[in-house]
Amino acid sequence: MDYNFREIEKKWQKYWVEKKTYQVEIDRSRPKYYVLDMFPYPSGAGLHVGHPLGYIASDIFSRYKRLSGYNVLHPMGYDAFGLPAEQYAIQTGQHPAVTTEKNIARYREQLDKIGFSYDWEREVKTCDPAYYKWTQWAFLRMFNHWYNRKTNKAESIEILIAAFEKNGSAGIDAACNEHEPFTAAGWKSMNEKQRMDLLMNYRIAYQADATVNWCPALGTVLANDEVRDGVSIRGGHPVEQRKMKQWLLRVTAYALRLLEGLDLLDWSDSLKEMQRNWIGRSEGAEIAFRIKDYNEPLVIFTTRPDTLWGVTFMVLAPESEWVEKITTPAQKAEVDAYVTEVKKRNERERMADTRKTGRFTGAYVIHPFTGEEIPIWVSDYVLAGYGTGAIMAVPAHDQRDWDFAKAFQLPIVPVIEGGDIEKEAFDSWDAKVINSDFITGLVVPDAIRRVNEEISRRGLGTPKVQYRIRDAIFSRQRYWGEPFPIFYKDGIAFPLPEDQLPLTLPEVESFQPTEKGEPPLGRAKHWKTKDGYKLELSTMPGFAGSSAYYLRYMDPKNDKALLSKEADDYWQDVDLYIGGTEHATGHLIYSRFWNKFLFDTSVVCKDEPYRKLINQGMIQGRSSFVYRIKNTNTFVSLNLKDQYDTTAIHVDVNIVDNDQLDIEAFKKWNPEYAAAGFILEDGHYICGWAVEKMSKSMFNVVNPDTIIERYGADTLRMYEMFLGPLEQSKPWDTNGIDGVHKFFRKLWRLFHDQMNAFRLSQEVPTPQELKVLHKTIKKIRDDIERFSFNTSVSNFMICVNELTDLKCNKKDILEPLVILLAPFAPHITEELWSLLGHDTTVFDARFPEANPEYLVEDVFTYPVSFNGKMRFKLELPLGLSPQEIEKAVLADPNAQKWLNGAPPKKVIVVPGKIINMVI
RNA sequence: GCCCGGAUGGCGGAAUAGGUAGACGCGCAGGACUUAAAAUCCUGUAACCAGUAAUGGUUGUGCGGGUUCAAUUCCCGCUCCGGGUACCA
Helix, strand or coil: CCHHHHHHHHHHHHHHHHHHCCCCCCCCCCCCEEEEECCCCCCCCCCCCHHHHHHHHHHHHHHHHHCCEEEEEECCCCCCCCCHHHHHHHCCCCCCHHHHHHHHHHHHHHHHHHHCCCCCCHHHHHHCHHHHHHHHHHHHHHHEEEEECCCEEEEEEEHHHHHHHHCCCCCCCCCCCCCCCCCHHHHHHHHHHHHHHHHHCCECCEEEEEEEEEEEEEEEEEEEEHCCCCCCCCCCCCCCEEEEEEEEHHHHHHHHHHHHHHCECCCCHHHHHHHHHCCCCCEEEEEEECCCCCCEEEEECCCCHHHHCCCEEEEEEECCHHHHCCCHHHHHHHHHHHHHHHCCCCCHHHHCCCCCHHHHHHHEEEEECCEEEEEEEECCCCCCCCCCCCCEECCCCHHHHHHHHCCCCCCCCCCCCCCCCCCCCCCCCCCEECCCHHHHHEEHHHHHHHHHHHHCCCCCEEEEECCCCCECCCCCCCCCCEEEEEEEEEEEECCCCHHCCCCCCCCCCCCCCCCCCCHHHHHHCCEEECCCCCCCECCCCHHHHHHCCCHHHCCCCCCCCCCCCCHHHHCCEEEECCCCCCCEEEEEEHHHHHHHHHHHHCCCCCCCCCEEEEEEECCCEEEEEEEEECCCCCCCEEEHHCCEEEEEEEHHHEEEEEEEEEEHHHHCCCCCHCCEEEEECCCEEEEEEEECCCCCCHHCCCCCCHHHHHHHHHHHHHHHCCCCCCCCEECCCCHHHHHHHHHHHHHHHHCCCCCEEECEEECCHHHHHHHHHHHHHHHHHHHHCCHHHHHHCCCCCHHHHHHCCCCCCCCHHHHHHHHHCCCHHHHHHHHHHCCCCCCHHHHHHHCCCCCCCHHCCEEEEEEEEEECEEEEEEEEECCCCHHHHHHHHHHHHHHHHHHHCCCCEEEEEEECEEEEEEE
């Protein structure tokens, strides 16, 4: 074999480990560059060819940066806590730590075969106590900080306590939960429990009652996607909405900074837009409506105060505490029954069902301007968690209110000009307001301003900004996660001292909840502090460990700090982050929040963690089908199947090559088909295909190991890039892989003679050869800089094709080419580099620069167009002026033919580009 | 419903700043080498029309308009596909 990729790849992978080629240290003589991949959750299924797509791209960029003189940090690790391992543990009794370790080993083996330049000395695993010590540490810091809205940052809780001692709650502007104001004297008179309860309203990591999906039979909180039709997917047990004490992170305090920070990031617009929608800033006003026969007003939030005169009813969320307070005795039975009914359904179901239901409470508010009585209803189309959990309904101009009004025959009063409110609600920003007292005749934005002024003046309300984003529920009633460094004394939550971290996950004999309904940690023996106080039983969610992992890579073995000042100062932030869009609103929000908190508290020097971010597209499966004639064991080839009545059956894509079925392998694949008959076309069985999600059940999973075994890692890497633009989703289709593999063989032959002996010429290259090389250098540099790796592969092919045509085997041409290709195909290039006589890695070389001198052209073949259509080509010297070019073209017999004797109306000459004549 | 992408040969895709549409690869067809096959190499390959042929012409980047000497590229209006999000007042 000429190009022996198996031997070459094994040899260099071993070399890299032995020589520690990819180990990096702080080196102030070189600029840093930090390239990060979103670390994987090590599932039991291993990697399929879709997973490495982003890793290959980031690896190419890392190697390119290294060759360009940067000190590149390119680490990898595992997001190792998580639900699948725990579910598996419940089913099989195997400890999640054991299965996780096994899966990690398998991932590592697969990753190593692809030839990545990770510095494995810096590997992190979120389930490692040495790692999660710092997750717990960050949680404690959040517990001990509050958010000061005056300074716009997190500050120590001690500062807050000092302020309380001096002035009570007066003068404090904090992101906090609602509570009664108090004086300094009041504070001083409080006991410890009262003070701790009060401070809990301020902490950035705090405990509060939150509405969750609670499954009593399983004894745990479930995520929305684990519940369907009011029962748990696993086991079919009923699930109810319940308010439960949970740990939360005050992400909302950072809403504005998370929103505004986006502007400076080099992320795709679509991703930023997703985050903006998730944060969901909306400007409006809070308006107080006096409740008839009641002292306290009902406060609502609206973005359209201009529609105040169109309000015909009010609606409360079923969970609103107002419901119980104001419902009249006559309505009570009906309302209670409704609220109970609604509470059985989770939020997701309520949102999915847009039919309007509700009940009248019997109570009324008084309209602040007209003095009219307006009925108060209760309905589940109003969400408890947004705004104040109550709305003013304007059915003429809000479709949801319109639907509700129609369902319950409530009046619909138009206050905005235009539209047909008989058919649907009407909404407009540039229409005029009607029927509305002092704002009648104003356009909507002016009307809003005017109403806001008036309600402020009369003390009815204030302009307000609402955010859709909510504080993150941070506790799970689960085993396989980070334990909280929290203990309870007399029912009060206290932080564990920092020197007792990490608080390691205890052993339990079962991963099920306890009989009392406590989380699995309730089973742990001695789950107490040294002094005998009970420790928190819930654990942290999946996003805890992934929120600051990029920082830990900078200084992974530090046992004194999350990272040293020195490491932070040198590595700073992630220059390039590559990963999937699925983390747009989870990890990427939490991680930014976490980083901003650490920034506020001077742990890190950067306000944003990920400067540039690229979302690689998903690789979908390309399923293959065989067609069985109904009620037979005979299969008919794709193009003949219409002559029969057939059933399409998924067939393992690994026994299909270029859509041709390997019939022998097919017979062995499933005993049912051992005796099958086949109707062939041209001697082959051709399979049909479809693009579907890559999954076991579709038999379309392709494992990178299989591809590497057959073609080598360099071919896999290049082919994944060749498939199309990085950010686009595309099906995995091996139909083109031969072309890439042929490229490597062709490249190999440039360096070797017919006997496969390495043979290069020392001759001085011709201008033509230099041009091919330098043209390629320029293109590859451009391609890499804009992450257009698919075109790089094409350009390498063109280069090798042209050098083959020139029969060029000159060292001065091929040596730079090797460096150019090294980021893409590290194994073959290391081999060629060493054959070239070097005894160090090719990655210590310098990336070649294009010399424009070799690219200078003296002639250009002009496309000559008539009315924009290209008709013929004309070669002219490049030095000519537009006038000379025009003269030369008009003199050409080809032009005369098209001009047909008449002079052109106009001639456009763009030197070096095009000639266009208008006739 | 709303937001964001996308649509180019038989297929994946290219065209980076409005300037030769279809680079590169696959597939397919024909040929060379071979007893044969594989591998390799060479040639051709958007569609349609005319011609034995070289060649010539017409159409053509989802659809309909527009701007321009010139549009895959910019603008307006649609269709379809993918993703995100959804009673957020």
